[in-house]
Amino acid sequence: MSETPVTSPSPAPVSTKASVANRPHGGLGDAMRLWWDALPRPTQWVVGFPLVVFIALLPVLNLPVLTTVGTNFGAVMAQFGMYALIAIGLNVVVGQAGLLDLGYVGFYAVGAYTVAILTSPSSPWNQTGDGGWLSRDWAWLAALPIAVAITALSGLLLGSPTLRLRGDYLAIVTLGFGEIVRLLADNLDDVTGGGRGLSQVAYPRIGISEDNTNGVFSAGASSGTLNSGVWWYWLSIVLILGTLVFVGNLERSRVGRSWVAIREDEDAAEIMGVPTFRFKLWAFVIGASIGGASGALYAGQVQFVNPTNFNVINSVLFLCAVVLGGQGNKLGVILGAFLIVYLPNFFLGRTELFGIPINGTEIAEFRYLFFGLALTVLMVFRPQGLIPVRQKLLTYGRELYVTARRTVRKDAA
Amino acid sequence: MSGGLIHAMVVAEPLIGFDTAALAKNFWALTVDGLTYGSVYALVAVGYTLVYGVLRLINFAHSEVFMIGMIGQYAVLMMLGFGPSGNAYDLGIAMTVVYLVLALAGGMAISGGVAVGLERVAYRPLRKRGAQPLVFLITAIGASFVLQEFVHFVLPRLTGDTLGGVNAQQPIRLVVPETQFTLFTANVTNVSIIIIVSALVLALATDLFINKTKFGRGIRAVAQDPVTATLMGVSRERIIVLTFLIGGLLAGAAALLYTLRVPNGIIYSGGFILGIKAFCAAVLGGIGNLRGALLGGLLLGIIENYGQVLFGTEWRDVVAFGLLVLVLMVRPTGILGESLGRARA
Numbered sequence: 001m002s003e004t005p006v007t008s009p010s011p012a013p014v015s016t017k018a019s020v021a022n023r024p025h026g027g028l029g030d031a032m033r034l035w036w037d038a039l040p041r042p043t044q045w046v047v048g049f050p051l052v053v054f055i056a057l058l059p060v061l062n063l064p065v066l067t068t069v070g071t072n073f074g075a076v077m078a079q080f081g082m083y084a085l086i087a088i089g090l091n092v093v094v095g096q097a098g099l100l101d102l103g104y105v106g107f108y109a110v111g112a113y114t115v116a117i118l119t120s121p122s123s124p125w126n127q128t129g130d131g132g133w134l135s136r137d138w139a140w141l142a143a144l145p146i147a148v149a150i151t152a153l154s155g156l157l158l159g160s161p162t163l164r165l166r167g168d169y170l171a172i173v174t175l176g177f178g179e180i181v182r183l184l185a186d187n188l189d190d191v192t193g194g195g196r197g198l199s200q201v202a203y204p205r206i207g208i209s210e211d212n213t214n215g216v217f218s219a220g221a222s223s224g225t226l227n228s229g230v231w232w233y234w235l236s237i238v239l240i241l242g243t244l245v246f247v248g249n250l251e252r253s254r255v256g257r258s259w260v261a262i263r264e265d266e267d268a269a270e271i272m273g274v275p276t277f278r279f280k281l282w283a284f285v286i287g288a289s290i291g292g293a294s295g296a297l298y299a300g301q302v303q304f305v306n307p308t309n310f311n312v313i314n315s316v317l318f319l320c321a322v323v324l325g326g327q328g329n330k331l332g333v334i335l336g337a338f339l340i341v342y343l344p345n346f347f348l349g350r351t352e353l354f355g356i357p358i359n360g361t362e363i364a365e366f367r368y369l370f371f372g373l374a375l376t377v378l379m380v381f382r383p384q385g386l387i388p389v390r391q392k393l394l395t396y397g398r399e400l401y402v403t404a405r406r407t408v409r410k411d412a413a
Numbered sequence: 414m415s416g417g418l419i420h421a422m423v424v425a426e427p428l429i430g431f432d433t434a435a436l437a438k439n440f441w442a443l444t445v446d447g448l449t450y451g452s453v454y455a456l457v458a459v460g461y462t463l464v465y466g467v468l469r470l471i472n473f474a475h476s477e478v479f480m481i482g483m484i485g486q487y488a489v490l491m492m493l494g495f496g497p498s499g500n501a502y503d504l505g506i507a508m509t510v511v512y513l514v515l516a517l518a519g520g521m522a523i524s525g526g527v528a529v530g531l532e533r534v535a536y537r538p539l540r541k542r543g544a545q546p547l548v549f550l551i552t553a554i555g556a557s558f559v560l561q562e563f564v565h566f567v568l569p570r571l572t573g574d575t576l577g578g579v580n581a582q583q584p585i586r587l588v589v590p591e592t593q594f595t596l597f598t599a600n601v602t603n604v605s606i607i608i609i610v611s612a613l614v615l616a617l618a619t620d621l622f623i624n625k626t627k628f629g630r631g632i633r634a635v636a637q638d639p640v641t642a643t644l645m646g647v648s649r650e651r652i653i654v655l656t657f658l659i660g661g662l663l664a665g666a667a668a669l670l671y672t673l674r675v676p677n678g679i680i681y682s683g684g685f686i687l688g689i690k691a692f693c694a695a696v697l698g699g700i701g702n703l704r705g706a707l708l709g710g711l712l713l714g715i716i717e718n719y720g721q722v723l724f725g726t727e728w729r730d731v732v733a734f735g736l737l738v739l740v741l742m743v744r745p746t747g748i749l750g751e752s753l754g755r756a757r758a
Binding site for chain 2 (some may be wrong): 005026100160162164165168169171172173175176177179180182183184185187316319323365366367368371372373374375376379380383
């Protein structure tokens with residue numbers, strides 16, 4: 001990331017020209033970000049909370065401009081929630097620590113399969129039936145931390161031998177890992193059900209009523225505005241917010257600073273005393289566990305897992321979300337995830353857009369072609385993504401940064 | 414695996430079979446078949462190795478160059494009047510060779526063209542901007558998506574569903590596998606002979622080209638020290654185009670050979686796994702090393718073939734990936750080491 005702006009606040013520039021040259025490359029709404037950073041914390045909460053509530057209520061409000069025609073908007077938003085969580089996790093690995101992981105779908109699969117193997121009646125290790133130690137109603141919630149723990153372990157297992165490798169080599173090895181996980185799921189028939197997959201995975205049984213005999217989270221609750229998609233979307237928002245706080249705190253800690261140092265120049269970081277291997281492993285494990293959480297979310301929502309959903313093409317799609325939004329920027333990658341999920345669904349089933357006749361289903365079918373084109377064009381013209389990262393290397397540099405930027409602006413005016 | 418199935422106690426995963434008896438019984442047959450696959454891997458691996466040697470960059474889209482080569486040679490055969498039929502064509506040796514050479518030329522031309530075009534569209538603009546290696550890789554992924562989806566969705570619309578699409582192409586059988594002679598206990602088919610001999614000839618020709626000609630010296634010079642090479646009057650841009658062209662041509666040739674062995678492998682996603690394996694082969698032999706690519710390709714083909722009998726067919730790809738991880742852990746520079754840039758005679 002040679003274009004990452006100078007982050008330490010520079011002394012007041014001599015001329016306007018210098019201040020322009022010093023300006024970080026403008027992302028979408030760089031001015032807005034400055035305004036946001038300048039707000040005191042409580043004000044940020046006051047502004048941010050209604051915003052989150054608004055975003056959470058999107059599938060209920062069903063705004064005519066945003067809603068999807070060919071598919072249920074709530075289900076689309078639920079998928080967006082899953083992808084957003086994945087993007088946040090992958091962002092830790094790719095965006096923060098600069099390790100290119102092309103096998104991220106492997107962790108997603110491990111998380112999903114852990115929940116499925118523990119709770120599906122078709123699995124030999126099902127723990128929800130007679131003699132099992134999981135109650136059917138709360139099995140999903142109990143399996144979630146187990147899934148996270150096991151994915152973290154798999155991250156450790158993959159990371160410890162391979163993280164000595166760099167760049168492209170690491171990319172290939174992780175790609176191989178993703179394929180190995182899929183092939184294992186496909187071929188270990190006795191445990192994973194092979195190509196048939198595992199069905200009837202547990203989900204939280206809450207809100208059982210006469211309409212929803214299996215609760216609001218059941219895949220059967222698909223009618224009306226408050227369908228299962230919306231509930232899964234809300235659940236994923238809770239998980240996302242928790243993860244964001246966790247990752248945000250990590251980012252501002254010694255760990256996060258080490259990641260940035262490794263990303264920018266691994267050799268220099270090593271020489272300056274950063275134990276690079278250990279922190280790379282940290283990034284891998286944390287990224288993996290977030291991926292595992294998302295996998296668990298997927299298994300619960302769909303109540304079915306099979307190997308075809310864990311193709312490497314999905315890995316690339318996840319990477320698309322991160323790169324498109326702006327690697328290293330948490331909000332950016334969430335936006336990226338939204339675009340990845342929403343755009344194909346937006347076109348699905350549409351026959352006209354702004355009065356122009358289109359074949360929306362065909363456009364949705366071509367999505368990988370468009371993603372490929374977008375990825376290529378974006379990398380050539382805007383390698384930093386839609387909302388690029390502005391890394392705050394200084395832990396307590398926020399106030400300092402804002403003050404410095406104010407001075408620069410005043411001088412420029 | 415039937416008969417003599419041994420569940421070895423040492424294997425941590427009892428779900429995977431461990432059939433040593435079958436391996437011992439079919440050892441030579443597996444070796445010959447492994448060499449057949451291995452020579453295809455080797456030809457594709459040369460493309461990775463050359464680009465890596467010159468640009469220090471893994472050309473991720475190379476597997477799609479190979480895939481386009483498969484489509485290309487198929488299209489040429491269709492234009493020559495062949496149709497996909499279950500039966501083989503009985504053309505006589507002379508005409509079969511003529512048609513094979515034509516298909517080879519077609520596949521090579523299309524793959525070479527796509528490889529050079531890829532360099533032009535996806536890599537050159539990035540090089541001009543001095544982008545990071547990560548950016549190159551992501552662009553390559555994007556480009557390979559575009560190529561795959563082009564064959565997946567666009568090509569069938571352009572050709573009226575005769576080329577590309579969701580399913581694999583119906584094979585055109587020019588050469589029917591027939592046993593020619595027996596080596597130890599293995600039956601060697603004409604297809605195996607064609608593949609191994611052509612691959613060795615092409616690999617040898619490439620090696621000679623790199624080591625004996627003026628252009629080859631230019632490639633070695635840029636691989637060794639781009640700045641000095643430029644100062645000595647070597648055009649770096651031209652050399653880069655040349656390396657992509659050679660890699661593409663060889664991938665196109667590999668595409669034809671591969672379809673002889675795996676007639677129903679012509680599908681939009683058919684390049685992915687093979688590309689990864691070819692990359693494994695390049696790493697195994699020492700990426701950036703031409704002879705290493707050949708050695709790595711043959712070794713990978715053989716080991717993978719032993720592995721699939723040892724553990725079961727479904728573990729074939731796992732063996733290849735496992736081998737990659739193992740090699741990278743133990744000896745990241747491969748068996749022969751990185752050496753395109755090292756001066757040799």
